Amino acid sequence: MMAYLQLTFLYLFNLIIEVLFFIFKPVLGFFLKRINYRDALIAEGQALDGGILFHAASMGEVNALKPLILALLKQEPNTKIAITTTTVNGLKAASGIHPSVYSRLSVFDIYSLRKKQLQALNPGLLCVMETEIWPNLLLLARSQNIPVLFINARLSERSVKRLRAIRPLLKILQRPICEIMAKSEEDAQRFKQLFDTKITVAGNLKFAALPIEIDTVGLRQEWGFATSDIIICAGSTRPGEEKLLLKSFSNQQHEYPQLRFIIVPRHLNRMDEIVKLMEGFSYRLFSDEGEQARSAPIFILDAMGWLNHAYSICDLAIVGGSFYNFGGHNPLEPASFGKPILMGPHHSSCVESVEALLQDEAILVVDKKELDDKLTFLLDNPLQREKMGESARKVISRFQDSLDKYLQGVKRCKN
16 A cells, blocks of 8 residues: 555656646756756657667766676677766766767656657666666656666665665566666665565676786887886876885885886876976886887876776786875776786775775785885785785686676576
8 A cells, every 4th residue: 555655656746847847947958058968858869679778877887887788799799789877977988888889868867758768769678777776767667668677786774774765665666677686795685675576696897897908018018118127007196196106116226127117197187297206217208209218217108098008017006096085096907917906095986996805915005104115025025916916816807707697687687
């Protein structure tokens, strides 16, 4: 009884929203146009003819989908795929995944807009990322007989408490859900408090990106490094970190004359600032030409898109944005190439990946005071570097198992 009362309330709520939307649509359209969200009011779409529609909120969620979509297209090249996302940055990321993948902004969760967009796209399967539990999206999937798969699903304790009040309604909205694939056992247990549908644990899809294939021997030679060189790569460095790392590099260079240092700044608009720090050091830029420049021990990548290449040829990776309070950057990028990793204590934006690497002793988390000592320790112990690199590969391998699980989940629900 409570379920149908809540469902009736949802329909009444939708009716009020539709009236308000009709009244304020011109004003809303003008405002959204100014911030490039005008398409959120346009319920259009390229027909999928029973293909797969992925829905992701942010750029991070879209990027997490990339390995799954590419794996699907590799196995089934003729599969029609579309992505809807709620942010402009997410749309930009989606448009770069694959030429055959259609992408557009998701409409608001207004019944009439959702209905038109779903009818226009005509998917045979709807895959929803993480916690995008939109009532009208599920309601319309139910009425249009579209199976729904939640992937990389996560749910906080706070969300469980909030959603528990509408649990009877969720029992109705869950009918099109074929499976909820949670990223952890804890998340799965939380979903089980709210839903009776099939719930499995598949791991975190955000960690499943495939490493790119690089000719590391050829690249080392192309970038002017000898086979005997020991290369440290500092990736995605932020203000203050270049100065800190240059000091550590200088301290080690006396003991290791074959030591080389690659700096990959996070933002290239800081190049003038970084070049000023190089006073007194022998360095070269990626944009430099000539044999004389190639002999300099410090190599600064002043171009976009080369971070993974730099990680692939290094002997030790230092992940930037972590020695000062910038939240840290992705340590799984060097891990995917089997590299030992050093990282600072400020890694709030990548806690899960750092914890996974710490569990297998593939990373050392150090503060600024410990940096010199830990760097000396790793340079003095090549076997320890090798052991950490192998552990990093094992962590990445586990995440690749997650990708396979999600791939099988999509196939189960699609069929």
